Amino acid sequence: MIRQGRNEDLPVIMKMVAETIYIMREEKNDQWDENYPTENIFQKDIQKGILYVWEENGEVLGSISVDTNLPNEYKEIPWRKESAAYTFHRLVIGAIARKKGLASSLIAHAEYVALQNDVPYMKIDTYSLNTKAQALFEKLGYIKAGEMAYHGKENPFYCYDKCLT
16 A cells, blocks of 8 residues: 655665665665665655655555656756656665565556646656666656766766656
C-alpha cells in the first residue's frame, strides 16, 4: 500500500538510505553519500506532503518524493515538451525489498500523482554511474533527453522524460 509519509517513518527511511549508500559504494557509484540525501530533506518532503511510502504489514519498504520542483539545470536540456512537468526524487527501496517491483510501483504512483494534477509529463534525472536506475527508467518508457552537470559531481547526470498520455 502506498500512503503519505509521516515523521515516524524517518528512522526507517534513513536506514534504507544508509543501505543504499553502502550498495552504491560497492558498485562504485557516488550519487548518494553522507551529504545527500539527509533526514532534514525527507522531513521537509513530509511537511510539504510530497513524500510517499510503500508499506506492507506495517513496515515501510520504500519511499519516493513527487513534486513539480525541477532543478534550474533542467533549463538547458532539450526536452521533448516545453510544458509543465512532474518529477520524483529520492526513490529508495530497503535492501530486504529489492527486486520485487516496488521501485516500479512507486514510480507508477508518481505518474498517477502527475495525472491527477492534469500534468501528463514527467522529467527525471539520475547519475551516469547509476546504471540500475537508467535501466529501470528505460524499461518504464522514459527516454533520455540529455545530460547535465549537477550536485558538483565529477560525472554527468542523465535526464529522461516520459509523456503519460
